[in-house]
Amino acid sequence: MKLLSPIKIGNLEIRNRVVMAPMTNNYAQDGYVTERMFHFYAERAKGGVGLVTVEDGIVDFPVGNNAKNAVAIDDDKYIPMLQKLSAAIKRHGARAAIQLSHAGRRAGRVSLHNGYLEVTRGRLPVAPSVLAHPFPGQVVPRELRVEEIEEIVEKFGQAARRAAEAGFDVISIHCAHMYLCGEFLSPWANKRTDKYGGSLENRMRFVLEIIARVQKEVGTDFPLICRMNGQEPEGGNSLLEIREIARRLQLAGIKAISVSTGFAAVLQERNFISAEAPIGTPEGCIVPLAENIKIGVSVPVITANKIRSVDFAEGVLQQGRADMIALGRPLIADPYWVQKVAAGRYQDIRPCVSCCQGCVEHVLKGVPITCILNPRAGKEGEIEVNPAPPDRQKKVLVIGGGPGGLEAAVTAASRGHNVTLWEKEKELGGTILLAEKPPRKGELRKIIDYYRHQVEQAGVKVELGLEASKEAVTAFQPDVVILATGGKPVRPAIKGLEQGNVYWAVDLLKNDCSDIGEKVAIIGGGQVGVETAEWLAEKGKEVTVIEMLPEVAGDMAHAVKVPLMLNLQDYGVRMLTNTRVKEITGAGVLVERKGVEELLPADAVVIAVGIEADNSLEAELKDQIPALYAVGDCKSPGKIMDAVHEGFQVGLQI
Known part of the structure; x- marks a missing residue:
């Protein structure tokens, strides 16, 4: 070579x-x-x-x-x-x-x-x-x-x-x-x-x-x-x-x-x-x-x-x-x-x-660099992944096959713990399966491929299509449970949210569903909102993004944001910032901009205002398991990097 x-x-x-x-x-x-x-x-x-x-x-x-x-x-x-x-x-x-x-x-x-x-x-x-x-x-x-x-x-x-x-x-x-x-x-x-x-x-x-x-x-x-x-x-x-x-x-x-x-x-x-x-x-x-x-x-x-x-x-x-x-x-x-x-x-x-x-x-x-998939980057002299002593090796159950759960499972298994991972979907990947859907994001599939191989190499037992419950978990009798079950979409306090023309961005991406009409209004101009806008615009939709803050995509890395924004501009996507949504109707979205109300006509309204923690299973399992941890969005909404780094830390401390 x-x-x-x-x-x-x-x-x-x-x-x-x-x-x-x-x-x-x-x-x-x-x-x-x-x-x-x-x-x-x-x-x-x-x-x-x-x-x-x-x-x-x-x-x-x-x-x-x-x-x-x-x-x-x-x-x-x-x-x-x-x-x-x-x-x-x-x-x-x-x-x-x-x-x-x-x-x-x-x-x-x-x-x-x-x-x-x-x-x-x-x-x-x-x-x-x-x-x-x-x-x-x-x-x-x-x-x-x-x-x-x-x-x-x-x-x-x-x-x-x-x-x-x-x-x-x-x-x-x-x-x-x-x-x-x-x-x-x-x-x-x-x-x-x-x-x-x-x-x-x-x-x-x-x-x-x-x-x-x-x-x-x-x-x-x-x-x-x-x-x-x-x-x-x-x-x-x-x-x-x-x-x-x-x-x-x-x-x-x-x-x-x-x-x-x-x-x-x-x-x-x-x-x-x-x-x-x-x-x-x-x-x-x-x-x-x-x-x-x-x-x-x-x-x-x-x-x-x-x-x-x-x-x-x-x-x-x-x-x-x-x-x-x-x-x-x-x-x-x-x-x-x-x-x-x-x-x-x-x-x-x-x-x-x-x-x-x-x-x-x-x-x-101006802060030290790291990597979304390498929590040891910049900490090579501080962190070592050492085997757990034989008398401290545990039966570990990881619930959720997204990036946080996968990293926790691989790290724990590499240290000698007996690890089983449950995932309710038919494949591993979690939020990455959605994140890879928008244009130019296909490279994220490499993360899933990498973890699938590492899980196999580390000897993690993976069970797909299995949704966890309090009864199933307690019956499994684990020493340690790591929850990586993800979050749930935020339901904004907007009148008309139950209208039949309202969709959730995560559902559209998950089901590859774009047959929702020609004019689409997206409420929420963060990363999920603007990437969904590009995904829909690429399919020929006339898209308007509504954001209450002064700028859209404020949560994106600048290097990634710029080509996205240029594409949205080419597609003619309309960006409304400093705009407050007052009501969703069958005809579209009623907004307020600069003190003036305006009805934005839309066949469909997509909600993309963020994710909130879903700790319902954690509440049920509390005091039922010897050791219980939560990582990723089920603990606190964040990015792939947050979930992976949290999963790594939990995998180290077991």
Whole structure:
């Protein structure tokens, strides 16, 4: 398998062609690497990755920060902890790389809570030109003077020296995602008229000066990678210019090109691929962009972004479309991805479904990243799944085969408990069976497939089509019961709810029922409401979404929300925010907007105002079972991540 074969970057041999992509994780503290980071990165090295790339090392902290809790490399005081980090990675046979970066104008993100520039810690961001990054909450940066540009070049050089002293085998220079280097390269962001702007030669000057300064510190043979955009929005570099940039980077001494795209936050631009392509985006969405660059260079080209299938990754290499595969989010989900591939255990790979909830969304919120399916992500040094002592192994009954119940069952069984799972439906999956129905959500099926295999591997006894009752449970005589029975739809206090033209979103999705008329009004503009709207609009319905809050889809990850909203716009779905429903009638929905009542004609009215806990069985079983737990929506309504993490914790503590 080519994926597992060695490759050289410059004179440095890498044990295989899998790269851990650099990803900000918000584990750092005041610029310092933490123990939490040691364990996080070491686990991926231990899992078999060839080249582990540590997230952005900021060369000008904090004005150049890319996140609220960034790693700093602009002072010698950071070297000792960086040295421990590189050693932790290399201890497991992987090569260690660090990416040097300055966020430029993208650092200027204002907190929605207090209006403070949290990322730069109150400082105004800098950029080639006085243009704000086109994303809500970004401030206009200050244009860099020539002498300041020269100072930043020097900062990159000194950062490279520190990286080499800290024991890193490879240095990557971040020229993608419209951070500072990428801003200088692109006419989309660089409007200067001096020697650092205008022609391609001038726009490249800043980056080429950085490469030369870095080489002066670490030598021309030191393996340098450049991470660059393979695509830019209208007004940016063309594909031919991008190929030429890569060619000139190689001539300057770059030993490998890592291709990315996007600007982390998704642009409101159709067909533009974000840096972390969301669920529904085609597999290997930027591989063609890597191919374009590969035509112009002879050094290894690394491709990334939404490569999930082992066979697809191998095919990219075999076809010569790229030389290495960078995995980001898949390695958060499963640090042992490479090890499992080598053993042929593809079904045991915990899947990444590109939901962006625990990773991308957490970075935007300034909190530590995690993963919906990997509760140990970021807690590798804290949590171990150890077998229960023989005298403490229990007879466990899990009721409910959704994500929370499945995780609880697998975790408990892997620890040696005797686990039985009851599911009232004819198949496992719970709410995921509904969540996968809307357009672009089919990847969620991978979660069900994964858990079905894990349940079988762990020896969990599964009984389908069996609805639990107090009598059945007590007759089973379990030592432990874990309730994962889900929630029930909220019944809003709306007059006319019993009309014959009223439907529940969960029922429509569950039964694939769309024969409800041509004009549909959906009450509730959260994730379920807007995804149901897209599902119905795709079937040709004329849809109106009614939401009492100022915005719709406020509970969705931004990267997933943007393409959904663009689709709804294309379908002509009407969005009514700040709108209160007063009554449902046979003719439609009576609403109040801006103090004015209006009847919205509708053949059908769909209720999608949320889920509430259903703890009826818990109340019946209380005091009847030695140990009783509840996870997921039956305990407190939440997302897949909440249910899985709760199920894992319960499975650990039994």
